[in-house]
Structures are given as C-alpha cells and as structure tokens.
Amino acid sequence: MALPVRVTAPEVPPVTLDEIKRHLRIDHDDEDDLIGLYLDAAVGHLDGLSGTLTRCLVNQVWRQDFHRFRHRFDLAFPNVSDASVAYLDAAGNDIATTHVWALQQDEGEDAHVSLDVSAAAPSGLETIRVTYTAGYGAIVEGEANPVPGPIRSAILLMVGDLYRFRETAEAGGAPSVQMSLTVERLLSPYRRHFL
Structure with missing residues (x-):
C-alpha cells in the first residue's frame, strides 16, 4: 500500500477553545495562545x-499513489466520505478513462475503492x-459535533494535563505527566493500525 500524503488539513480542531476553557474553568483570554498550543499537541498526538x-x-x-494497476485499492483511513481516482502517465499527465470506481467500507471500517474485474489498464x-x-465529518457551528464524544473527552483531558503540569520531569528525571488511564480507555476502541 502506498503511504498517504495529506493534501488539505482540517479547517477546525475537533474541540473548540471555548470547550477547553469551560473544561479548565478559565474565564479569561490571557492564555488562549498557550491553550491553543496544547490543543495542537493533543490533536497531533491522535x-x-x-x-x-x-x-x-x-x-x-488525503492522496495515495499506487504504481501497479489493480481492481481494488485499500485506503489508509476509515470514515471516507468521498474518493476520486485518476490515472497518470510517466510525466504526471492525466490519462482519460471511462472506468467508474466504487468507494466501499466494510463493517471493520476499512475503506477501499474497487473496479469491475473485467476492466483493463489503460x-x-x-x-x-x-x-x-x-x-x-465537518464541524459546523450550530450543528452536533461529528467527532465521537470519547475522543473529544480524551482531548480535553490531555489539554488539561498539559495545562496543569507544565513541566515534563520531576527531580531525578522521572516523568511527572503520563497519559492517564482514563484517556487510554476512552481512546482504545478507536485505535487502528496502518499496514
């Protein structure tokens, strides 16, 4: 499987600054930049x-390039809402085709695009x-957040830990902030393995 490359980042994070500030019981704007940095770290970790x-x-x-014609290509991520397939020649130019690819996802969440087995490579x-x-999904103001609650809760807890414990080690070098067992339990049903 080809390694995917992100083409377009999400427009917004899975939790808002206001949600984090309510979670932390903060009613001022003095540390918004710092909290935003912790939010970026928590989201980047997941x-x-x-x-x-x-x-x-x-x-x-995301984009994945494959260098051998097949009738099925497995995608790196689940929860795929839209997919397009393009054929390129050695110079990177589009090759016209009438093939119609179908996006499919199984119950285990794995997504792939597939083509009728009788189709030949151009x-x-x-x-x-x-x-x-x-x-x-997309996060739209005024609508329900599509990111599962356990993931959002874990992000709030991670940001809270980073905010409250701003040092990474105690005297003697022992870590002072470790991933909480609660965070691990919230996230474990959502963990996947690529490749």
Whole structure:
C-alpha cells in the first residue's frame, strides 16, 4: 500500500477553545495562545497517519499513489466520505478513462475503492492516484459535533494535563505527566493500525 500524503488539513480542531476553557474553568483570554498550543499537541498526538489513532478526526483530504494497476485499492483511513481516482502517465499527465470506481467500507471500517474485474489498464499508465476525504465529518457551528464524544473527552483531558503540569520531569528525571488511564480507555476502541 502506498503511504498517504495529506493534501488539505482540517479547517477546525475537533474541540473548540471555548470547550477547553469551560473544561479548565478559565474565564479569561490571557492564555488562549498557550491553550491553543496544547490543543495542537493533543490533536497531533491522535490525528492522521502519525497519530496514535491512525485515523482522521475531522474531515481532511488525503492522496495515495499506487504504481501497479489493480481492481481494488485499500485506503489508509476509515470514515471516507468521498474518493476520486485518476490515472497518470510517466510525466504526471492525466490519462482519460471511462472506468467508474466504487468507494466501499466494510463493517471493520476499512475503506477501499474497487473496479469491475473485467476492466483493463489503460495504455501508458504509470500511477493510479486516489484522492479522498476522511474523517468523522465537518464541524459546523450550530450543528452536533461529528467527532465521537470519547475522543473529544480524551482531548480535553490531555489539554488539561498539559495545562496543569507544565513541566515534563520531576527531580531525578522521572516523568511527572503520563497519559492517564482514563484517556487510554476512552481512546482504545478507536485505535487502528496502518499496514
């Protein structure tokens, strides 16, 4: 499987600054930048290919290139809402085709695009490029947040720990902040493994 490349990052984080401030019981704006930095760290720890969940939290666009024609291409992430397939020649130019690919997801959340097995590869084909949107959905003000509550709760707890314990080690070098058991339990049903 080809390694995916993120094309478009999510427009908003899975939790808002206001939600975090309510969680932390903060009613001033003095530390908004610091809290935003902690939010970025918590989301970065979980989201995307390098995140520990190996899934996309909020809708974002990814691309995977494959260099051999097949009738099925497995995608790196679940919760795929849209996918397009393009054929490229060695120079990176589009090759016209009438093939129609279908996006499918199984109950285990794995997503793939597939093509009728009788379809033949177009001549001059060098790369098959699959571009897709993955994530729980877009976050729109005034609508329910599509990111599961346990993931959002874990992010709030992680940001809270980073905010309250601003040092990484105690005297003697022992870590003072470790991932809480509650955070681990909240996240464990959502962990996936890529490759």
